[in-house]
Amino acid sequence: MKTILIAAVIALLTSVLCTPLVVVYFRKRGFGQEIRIDGPQTHLVKRGTPTMGGVAIIGSTVVGYAAAHVIIAIRGGGGPNASGLLALFLMVGLGAVGFLDDLIKIRRQRSLGLRARTKFLGQLLVTVAFAIMAIQWPNRYGDTPASTHLSYVRDISVIGLGSVGFVVLAYLIISGTSNAVNLTDGLDGLAAGAAAMVFGAFTLISFLQYRNPCGSHPLSGCYTVRDPLDLALVAASAMSACFGFLWWNASPAQIFMGDTGSLALGGLMAGLAILSRTELLLIALGGLFAAITLSSIMQTGWFKLTRRRTGTGRRIFRMAPLHHHFELAGWEPVTIIVRFWIMGGMAVAFGMGLFYADFIGNG
Template identity: 40%
Template sequence: MIVWLAELFSSHFSFLNVLTYLSVRTIMAALTALAFSLWVGPKLIRYLQTMQIGQVIRNDGPESHLSKAGTPTMGGIMILGAVTLSTLLWARLDNHYVWIILFTTLSFGAIGFMDDYLKVIRKHPDGLIARWKYFWQSVSALVIAFILYYTATTQAELTFVMPFFKEYMPYLGLLFIPLVYFTVVGSSNAVNLTDGLDGLAIMPTVMVAAAFALIAYLTSHVNYAHYLYIPYIPKASELVIICGTIVGAGLGFLWFNTYPAQVFMGDVGSLALGALLGVIAVLVRQEILLVIMGSIFVVETLSVILQVGSYKLRKQRIFRMAPIHHHYEKKGWPEPRVIVRFWIITIVMVLIGLVTLKVR
């Protein structure tokens, strides 16, 4: 919206041209999302406390978590609100990637909201029944996949990029649709499983989003794309703005979510943020990089799969508790130690992911 206004009045006020620059808009988008989160945060926390919308703690979890019972949850509303508002203000709204991002934010946010609502307000212990949650995630992901497939205008938008291989980028065709589906649904659930400690999920999300901001810029610049042997997708430029909003909103949320947390994001935040990372990875054609840079999300998910599979097949547990961050808590690690070490691992994996762009 602001870009349109700046272009409309730039003939009268030339200084408004600066608001059309991608770098300026990205910074302003991040700051807008950050300011919105810091402003709304205290008000939302007070409202959640007044309405007694507090986290339900499992009795079989780490004992240190029992003190968290009643901590306000559904704080992800703050993040999604900041991302949506900042995107509408600073992104070019004639780019259909922007509307796909907004659809992802709101659709997966709605699924998470319903899960949280049933869990903490209606007091259903399991929240939204798993098969219905997965059903609606699948519907949203398939809508995204089909839209992207039928609106693709270049072959580059439907290729599969392999790190370390500069010449091998096969055209996916209809296989693009299941790839999008599994990337978006898998990423959504992976971030959701990671969101079990104060700040554990949001900071890796911020780091990965910041890395994707750089990747989106390189992908949308013809010279950099050709130099790095990555698909050239000019429409990806607006994803830099989107990633900036995630960084700003995430840091604003972390202000209140850092240990000991004043508020939890709930499924309304984690499901949507995971889906956003998945969609952004798809749009810049870097699904493998999402796996590398978001390795913490992957490991958390694998720990649950292995734990459940082992118990069903052998009646034995591999970990003391899954997801794996609880395993380390059970081993006696203080919560802040688990969180910070997982952050450090994410930083390392993000750097490795970025290096793969050059090592080909």
């Protein structure tokens, strides 16, 4: 537990202290945010605010994880494990895709970056590489970082996917979650605060799995997770990195995370769910992200359907994603952010309740 706290504290300090340096550097380089002209007009004043702040979140997460392993090595423990490194690989890989997207927006002075096909290809390559590696490297008990079974709070033994099926499922989970966080990142601090809560939940889940492993003597309710302590270190570091970044990203934001941060955070959430074998539970834990994504799907689907039938497309919301609907309805941005944080916290609490109910139910 002390090692997890060390990772969290170091990641927090790194994020709080280094993010202002990133702000200064990006301002000097002119790395400012472009704003959608069809969005809320109140956002136009944010044009030019430094973006790509996700590099601070990613860097702080890696530093926190690495520092924890330095402490472990000093105490005579082993080095980083496959699960932790795979989670960070997914975070950094998708962050790199987002970084290219942000960079193109800045260079071309527009709110659209990579073409959809190019962005899709980048996400596909990173995700497939992660999924293939995740079913390699079994430990002495034969457990690989990920399982080819669908999981809820542990593997559902009757639903086997096979290697190909697992790769497809991993892509759907990772791309869906990373794009969901990307959609949520539309108001100052909204995505960072909500993501910190989810990573906090994964820290606790992974720690409970670490304290109740199956190992060579499986007991009722034990967890077959390859490296739960490493996952807890990554999750705790990411949680603190988000909190540290939020200090500078809260309204009025001095820096935005950009696609660099949102794709990386969404990818890491999905990676933690896959590696901790809580894939379906992610829907509950990330309920806020799911709701915001659903609002965009409903808006687009209804518009296309009504345009096909009547020739004039109609909308369910004033604007999607959902938080922009409330902006156009006259809500203050800070009010929306806080209320959405409350919703995100309730979703995380519900997800943790489901996990803990299973934990208690299995003794």
